Amino acid sequence: MRNYVTHEWFTIFTIIGLFAIVVAKYLNTLRFNDFMYVIGNSKYLKIYSKDQKFIDQFDSFLFINLSVSFSIFIYFTYSTFVSPLGFELVTFLKLLFAVSTIIIIKILLERLIGSLFEMDSVIDFYLFQKTTFKNFSGLIFLATNLFLLYTDRYTKGLIITCISVVCLINLIGFLTSFKTYQKLINPNFFYFLLYLCALEIGPYVLLYKVIREYNA
Known part of the structure; x- marks a missing residue:
């Protein structure tokens, strides 16, 4: 997998991810420093x-890194x-598009649900928590990709x-959100489970099936 073309293109995309992080830090250095200690x-x-x-500009640039780094990791x-897999630029761009689209659609659907049930403030805070921990996961993906790119061991x-x-990081984020809204979740636990299956687990299962079918 580490032939010349693969190494070259993955290096370019990794640099894009690094550049996005640098821009995020440049836009708000204090916020970035606080972000690094969010765990x-x-x-x-x-x-x-x-x-x-x-x-949000800050989160948008971190999202760029998340999408790129997560796609490379996949x-x-x-x-x-x-x-x-041999590297094909078109295939990778399709994967990148699928990853980005699924994440964005999930966020939009959750905001829509918040508006429909008049829970905008709750959903906004929950999405901010979840987005923060996902963006932090993007840093882990980036660091891991650097090792995967430049070592065969x-x-x-x-x-x-x-x-x-990454699972541990997002579990911490999930538990943080659950603790914050436990009083709201307990009487509506069935709907909470439906939400987990439909909007938290379902999209990633769908992404996996799309990748399997495309490479079948």
Whole structure:
């Protein structure tokens, strides 16, 4: 998988992810520094959730890195555990588009649900929490991709470790949200489970099926 073309294109996309992070830090250095300590520290969530916008520049650039780095990671993971893939730019761009589209559609659907049930403030804060932890996961994907790109050793171990760390990060985010809204969730636990299946688990199952069918 690490032939010259693959190495070249993945390096270019990795640089795009790094550049997006640099721009995010340049736009708001203080916020970026607080963001780096979001795991185990609620300061970032408490301060910046109050100033969130529908389209936030800071989160937008971190989202660029998340989409690019997650797509590269999926490419490596699929090639390592399912079926070896040769790099094709068009295929990768389609994967990148699918990943970005699914994430954006999920956010829009959740905002729509919040509006329909008149829970805009709750949904906005919940989405900010979830987006923050997903963007932090993008940093983990980026760091892992650098190792996967430039070393042939411990590939499976690196991928499994990355997945475990990202799952742990998002579990922390989920528990943080659950604790915050526990009083609201408890009497509506059935609907909460439906939400998890439809909007949290379903889209990623769909993405996996799309990748499998495309490469069948």
